[in-house]
Amino acid sequence: MNLGIKGKTAVVTGGSRGVGREIALSLAREGTNVVLTYQDNKEKAKKVVERINKIGSRAADLQLDLLDGNAVSKLIGKSSKHFGDIDILINNAAAWPTSYIKDMSLREWKETIQINLDSVFLTCQAFVQHCLSKKKKGKILNITSQAAFYGSTTGHAHYAASKAGMIAFSISLAREHAKDGINVNNLALGIVDTDMMRESLQEKNDYYLNRIPLGRIAKPSEIADIASFLVSEKANYMTGATIDATGGMLMR
């Protein structure tokens, strides 16, 4: 299927590893230019850029700490210096710290919300302003989690709250800007084999597997093409939706 996103430009946060990396590569295979952000490992980001160049697409990497609200607000403006106007924004980067509610400090709570939710508000706001000022359409995809619906049993209440907030925020944004041709959707993941989960998977593999009807953990590459589809011209009639790619862990 030709997704119709050749020559468009996407910003992918956390594109140097895990799900974000695979999304960046999937978009590149569609001929989309990619600006990917990384937190601290420039080497890894450079390697993804090189891979994308080999595929035949253009890519650039930008360092970004999601705790730096000022830098997050400037992401879209900075990204547009590379390949021109931005057509697609994918908020993928997130933190998954562990702390049970009875022990959680307000600082831990706030930091998680800041990284996972405040940053989404700021990038989306800047992207919408960008689209409106250029009189162009746009696509936003926010990566959320089954935890937004189930909550967490393993010490991630702050994370679950941030991912649920992301969904309500996305629906409001979708409602406010449908008339401007800006589509906003979410992709809810279950358990994916990435750095975020690796330690937990080693410790409690059976606990996670037993909750997945398909009986296996997702590979990041299995998520990537679903994400590309959701920001493509083939998904023009979708907005305000949350699609579940969880191996059946989340059935609604």
Ligand SMILES: NC(=O)c1ccc[n+]([C@@H]2O[C@H](COP(=O)([O-])OP(=O)(O)OC[C@H]3O[C@@H](n4cnc5c(N)ncnc54)[C@H](O)[C@@H]3O)[C@@H](O)[C@H]2O)c1
């Ligand atoms: N792996 C899973 O099982 C799973 C399940 C549900 C949802 N998700 C979601 O998928 C998305 C991708 O996660 P992943 O599984 O690839 O994990 P990952 O840990 O490999 O990737 C997370 C990315 O976020 C970035 N990041 C974290 N804190 C940051 C900060 N303060 N500033 C800038 N960047 C920061 C990391 O550098 C990394 O690139 C996340 O939104 C995550 O919540 C993952």
